[in-house]
Amino acid sequence: MSLTFLQEPLDKTAPHVVPAQSVTLHVNGQARTIQIAPWTSLLDALREYLDLTGTKKGCDHGQCGACTVLVDGKRINSCLALATVYQGKQIQTIEGLGTEDNLSPLQQAFVDHDAFQCGYCTPGQICSAQGLINEGRCKTVDEVREHMSGNLCRCGAYTNILSAVMEVLHDGEAVVDNGVLITIPAQPTKAVS
Amino acid sequence: MSQTIATPPTVRLDSDVIGKPINRTEGPAKVSGAAKYAAEFDVTGPLWYGYIVSSPVAKGKITKIHAEEVLAIPGVQRVFSHENVPSLAWFDRAYKDDVAPGGSPFRPLHEPEIMFSQQPVALVVAETFELARYAASVLRIEYDVEKHNTDLESSIDEAFDAPKGKTGFLPPPKPKGDMNKAFAEAPHKVAGEYIHRAQHHNPMEMFATTVDWLGDGKKMKIYDKTQGAPNVQQYIAKIFGLSKDEARIISKYTGGGFGAGLRPQYQVFLAVMAALELEHSIRVVMNRSQMFSMGYRPHTLQKLRLAADDLGHLQAIEHKALAETSQFENETETVVNWSAILYDAPNTNFDYQLTKLDLNTPADMRAPGAATGSFALESAIDELSYKAGKDPLEFRLLNYTYEDPSENKPFTSKRLDDCYHEGAARFGWEKRNPAPRSMRDEKGLLVGWGVAAGCWDASTQKAAAKAVLTADGHLTVSSATNDQGAGTYVIMTQMAAQTLGLPMSQVTFNLGDTDMPAAPVQGGSWTANSVGAAVKNACQEIGKKLLKLAQKIDDSPLAGVDFEDVQFVDGHLRANEDITRSVAIADVLAASGEAKLEADGKAGPNPLNMLKYSMHSHNAAFVEVKVDEDLGTIHVTRVVNAVAAGRIMNPKTARSQVLGGTVWGLSMALMEETYLNKDFGRYVNHNYAEYHIPTNADIHKIDVIFVEEEDDIASSIGVKGVGEIGMLGVAAAIANAVYHATGKRVRELPLTIDKLL
Numbered sequence: 001m002s003l004t005f006l007q008e009p010l011d012k013t014a015p016h017v018v019p020a021q022s023v024t025l026h027v028n029g030q031a032r033t034i035q036i037a038p039w040t041s042l043l044d045a046l047r048e049y050l051d052l053t054g055t056k057k058g059c060d061h062g063q064c065g066a067c068t069v070l071v072d073g074k075r076i077n078s079c080l081a082l083a084t085v086y087q088g089k090q091i092q093t094i095e096g097l098g099t100e101d102n103l104s105p106l107q108q109a110f111v112d113h114d115a116f117q118c119g120y121c122t123p124g125q126i127c128s129a130q131g132l133i134n135e136g137r138c139k140t141v142d143e144v145r146e147h148m149s150g151n152l153c154r155c156g157a158y159t160n161i162l163s164a165v166m167e168v169l170h171d172g173e174a175v176v177d178n179g180v181l182i183t184i185p186a187q188p189t190k191a192v193s
Numbered sequence: 194m195s196q197t198i199a200t201p202p203t204v205r206l207d208s209d210v211i212g213k214p215i216n217r218t219e220g221p222a223k224v225s226g227a228a229k230y231a232a233e234f235d236v237t238g239p240l241w242y243g244y245i246v247s248s249p250v251a252k253g254k255i256t257k258i259h260a261e262e263v264l265a266i267p268g269v270q271r272v273f274s275h276e277n278v279p280s281l282a283w284f285d286r287a288y289k290d291d292v293a294p295g296g297s298p299f300r301p302l303h304e305p306e307i308m309f310s311q312q313p314v315a316l317v318v319a320e321t322f323e324l325a326r327y328a329a330s331v332l333r334i335e336y337d338v339e340k341h342n343t344d345l346e347s348s349i350d351e352a353f354d355a356p357k358g359k360t361g362f363l364p365p366p367k368p369k370g371d372m373n374k375a376f377a378e379a380p381h382k383v384a385g386e387y388i389h390r391a392q393h394h395n396p397m398e399m400f401a402t403t404v405d406w407l408g409d410g411k412k413m414k415i416y417d418k419t420q421g422a423p424n425v426q427q428y429i430a431k432i433f434g435l436s437k438d439e440a441r442i443i444s445k446y447t448g449g450g451f452g453a454g455l456r457p458q459y460q461v462f463l464a465v466m467a468a469l470e471l472e473h474s475i476r477v478v479m480n481r482s483q484m485f486s487m488g489y490r491p492h493t494l495q496k497l498r499l500a501a502d503d504l505g506h507l508q509a510i511e512h513k514a515l516a517e518t519s520q521f522e523n524e525t526e527t528v529v530n531w532s533a534i535l536y537d538a539p540n541t542n543f544d545y546q547l548t549k550l551d552l553n554t555p556a557d558m559r560a561p562g563a564a565t566g567s568f569a570l571e572s573a574i575d576e577l578s579y580k581a582g583k584d585p586l587e588f589r590l591l592n593y594t595y596e597d598p599s600e601n602k603p604f605t606s607k608r609l610d611d612c613y614h615e616g617a618a619r620f621g622w623e624k625r626n627p628a629p630r631s632m633r634d635e636k637g638l639l640v641g642w643g644v645a646a647g648c649w650d651a652s653t654q655k656a657a658a659k660a661v662l663t664a665d666g667h668l669t670v671s672s673a674t675n676d677q678g679a680g681t682y683v684i685m686t687q688m689a690a691q692t693l694g695l696p697m698s699q700v701t702f703n704l705g706d707t708d709m710p711a712a713p714v715q716g717g718s719w720t721a722n723s724v725g726a727a728v729k730n731a732c733q734e735i736g737k738k739l740l741k742l743a744q745k746i747d748d749s750p751l752a753g754v755d756f757e758d759v760q761f762v763d764g765h766l767r768a769n770e771d772i773t774r775s776v777a778i779a780d781v782l783a784a785s786g787e788a789k790l791e792a793d794g795k796a797g798p799n800p801l802n803m804l805k806y807s808m809h810s811h812n813a814a815f816v817e818v819k820v821d822e823d824l825g826t827i828h829v830t831r832v833v834n835a836v837a838a839g840r841i842m843n844p845k846t847a848r849s850q851v852l853g854g855t856v857w858g859l860s861m862a863l864m865e866e867t868y869l870n871k872d873f874g875r876y877v878n879h880n881y882a883e884y885h886i887p888t889n890a891d892i893h894k895i896d897v898i899f900v901e902e903e904d905d906i907a908s909s910i911g912v913k914g915v916g917e918i919g920m921l922g923v924a925a926a927i928a929n930a931v932y933h934a935t936g937k938r939v940r941e942l943p944l945t946i947d948k949l950l
Contacts, residue, residue: 005250005336017267017324037323048322053233054226056448058397059481063881066397094226103221111220114849117678119223120397120448126224149888152881154397154449155678156856157849158892179894 023084027052028096038084043067045083046093054094054123058152065151068124068131069093075131077150094123097130106130109164117155125151129165141166141181208763210687210697214845218702219446219682228446231418232401236474237408241270243467243477244325245460246315246332247486248307251874252341252551255305255314259333263317268324272332273316273467278302281466287431291424292455292714294554295358296522301459302466307336308520309553310875311486316463318471341551341874345492345517352515352546355525361652361717362525366533366599370540372498375509379500381580382509387497387569389942391517391867391876392490393884394558396677398448400487401478402464411439413468417461419444420454420675421714426707428457429465437707440465444705447715450677451857452557455714458487485867485879488556491516491524492869495569497532505581507536507592512570513544519554523547526555526562532570533599534809535648536592551874557716559857560917563649564924568861568942571645571925576938584627585929586617586644597807605802606904608837609646609811615898616835617644620815629936638819641934647921649718651808651839651904651913655797656723657710660689660731662739662790666764666779668695670731671703674712674724678853679916680846681720687842688725688910692732693739693778694761702728710793718810718914721842723796726909731794736761738792742785743776750774796909808907810838810914812851814858814922818930825946828893829859829927835898839913844899851897851919858923860886864943 058066070092098104116122159179175183222228260272288298319325405414422442464477500509512529578588632640658672768774817831864885
């Protein structure tokens with residue numbers, strides 16, 4: 001006995017070709033105009049059209065956080081964002097936080113604490129951590145753990161990520177070793193706005 | 194009597210870089226987004242995109258592909274399927290990669306037959322990624338569906354003894370004594386069945402290939418996500434009849450692999466085929482769902498029987514395992530042998546079988562076989578320790594092996610006892626109340642402490658490296674090895690810098706390009722050892738050339754000194770006997786007038802030592818869990834992972850490997866399971882939301898200890914490797930801690946809430 005199975009199209013009514021249109025994005029302080037179809041995600045616009053491949057694609061479903069970028073200082077999953085919607089907003093990617101020769105304090109802390117292995121989730125982790133610092137509500141290790149949990153790391157560098165974020169969050173006064181806070185800063189430190 | 198073989202401690206200098214916790218040399222590239230992964234390279238000319246279509250059925254045959262509807266969409270270039278794939282290499286052996294198991298490898302788009310759900314059935318190529326994805330989503334394919342079988346539990350009768358055929362696979366050890374009699378007569382015994390289902394590697398980077406069509410005959414630069422560029426090259430070259438020059442594979446950064454990238458994956462086949470057919474640059478990236486269409490840690494059923502005498506000495510060990518494999522290949526892991534290495538008994542029996550199901554072939558996944566076997570073994574050992582009235586740690590020390598009983602060979606080194614002692618001290622094991630359900634925290638949660646051990650091969654593979662010292666004093670070393678996050682870049686730079694006494698800043702290590710000397714796939718914890726030795730040898734050859742040139746200088750202070758009597762320190766060659774007899778490398782190069790010095794280095798296994806000795810790394814994991822009995826939730830609040838793995842090249846990156854291994858052990862114990870719907874023969878939680886792995890909030894204190902271990906027999910450079918060992922013992926230690934906390938012995942992974950309530 002055999003049964004015929006027909007794989008139906010996901011959406012028969014979808015238009016065959018969506019015309020590309022001009023979209024201007026402000027990325028890392030620069031205005032960049034590209035021709036893209038309206039269903040292009042912000043993530044694909046960055047990676048495939050703007051050659052900003054520092055932002056990573058880990059799932060394309062908002063489940064892993066590898067695509068995290070900052071929009072007007074707030075962290076978002078760029079895979080769940082349509083590029084065209086983000087015209088007029090200030091978009092910051094990992095390339096805008098610092099360069100190989102001039103790392104930001106967070107990037108340097110990630111290197112110093114070995115807060116990555118394969119490095120693929122790392123730009124998303126760092127953008128997410130920068131967003132967390134901008135938000136200004138997390139102080140303790142438990143809060144940072146919780147608010148960094150939208151970013152998966154399959155290599156399992158979590159304890160080192162925690163150390164790196166805590167160091168920068170508390171201006172170098174917090175020392176976290178093996179996932180445990182060793183030195184508590186004397187005064188609650190200011191959040192970086 | 195201890196058979197540990199020690200070597201005299203080497204003299205350590207301040208200028209030494211081996212053994213120092215040096216930051217990753219590629220760190221700045223990774224944290225700034227400059228590091229390029231396979232899907233991120235620019236190509237010459239325009240780039241087209243291929244999107245993979247996967248089968249929704251587990252078994253059957255494609256009867257019709259409505260390609261014309263999709264080809265009518267402007268911008269769609271081609272729909273590749275079995276109907277139009279060009280005739281390629283005919284024999285199976287062309288499709289066999291370096292680490293293929295026995296059987297007939299899967300050939301993508303080769304025939305209409307469907308052998309597993311999510312099998313790739315078509316590649317849609319279009320001018321943009323968005324268009325290719327859309328066109329793939331509306332491609333209609335008709336299938337004749339046949340009845341499939343993906344049920345391991347109901348297929349036990351079809352099991353057969355696991356055949357040889359895969360490099361490195363060890364058949365089960367031979368039985369000893371009379372297992373049944375010894376078990377029947379022993380005063381203390383346990384018997385249990387242990388289960389885990391399929392687990393998928395899921396590295397963060399999805400498999401991807403960018404082919405740069407160079408427009409010069411069939412020459413391509415193939416940027417691929419892999420754990421071994423040379424393995425991909427020989428696979429692609431054989432199938433498509435290409436030269437090494439035409440099929441150059443480049444893999445600078447690999448966004449995790451864990452075994453998934455050992456064998457070439459089907460996207461590289463599809464991308465190269467499309468590029469050759471269309472004579473165009475192309476990029477093919479899997480989606481996360483397709484990351485569940487490839488190899489996986491196989492669903493395995495294990496049965497253990499252990500027995501001990503009145504004193505707690507093991508009298509009987511029986512370990513049997515049954516794992517799934519595909520209809521077309523026999524993937525084999527070494528599962529039960531660990532029970533014959535870690536422990537000894539006069540009566541033993543071992544068995545390892547496979548059953549063929551309508552699934553894709555499983556694949557090696559971090560600590561393949563050992564992670565599986567050690568969970569069952571170390572759970573059973575723990576259970577027996579309670580039966581025998583012994584502390585679980587004491588019981589393990591009581592049954593410690595000083596020789597490898599599976600082969601009756603001495604270990605080159607085995608400091609597992611120190612792992613136990615140092616780990617227990619750091620953990621505070623002496624404060625443990627031995628009775629289950631006896632410990633609670635200040636909030637009233639049940640607290641459990643568990644321990645378990647692990648063991649992994651210390652192996653060496655053939656590897657090669659090239660060193661070039663230029664007149665400006667810069668040393669560049671290269672090898673076609675890989676860095677999936679293990680720290681290869683930095684430790685090889687350290688090895689080269691150490692060998693020639695140069696500062697790290699004057700040394701560059703390059704990898705991941707088949708134009709470089711060949712290296713094995715990165716797996717099995719053998720890279721540090723194998724490639725490290727090749728790098729050292731290449732640099733020593735440079736050193737010999739430097740000495741010859743130094744001796745040509747008029748009134749050379751090193752005249753008449755043999756290479757063995759020379760040291761390379763702080764940029765100088767110095768005589769060991771009198772370090773004031775010294776010449777700067779820079780001066781040697783200047784005097785010689787040479788633009789550069791070049792040398793090759795090779796390394797490989799030592800067959801004589803392999804015959805005489807057993808070579809392994811070991812670890813002991815100590816775990817604290819807290820269990821909320823009302824909710825069934827388990828939190829791992831503390832882990833001490835003590836590892837004996839020979840020389841540690843870089844304690845910072847090696848620690849990260851063990852941290853990662855510990856997280857993997859926790860993940861295996863508490864979270865990971867790919868749910869197979871047997872009606873559809875299909876994994877149903879094929880995404881990151883439903884396939885659970887730990888997040889930052891799940892991970893607490895992890896303490897890593899490296900026990901000092903000198904061993905120059907297992908490896909010429911004293912290194913055993915740390916990629917797998919950190920994962921071992923962790924899952925069993927968690928299950929053992931849960932037993933200690935709750936009095937419930939769970940033998941089925943993952944230890945989810947439902948199993949505790």
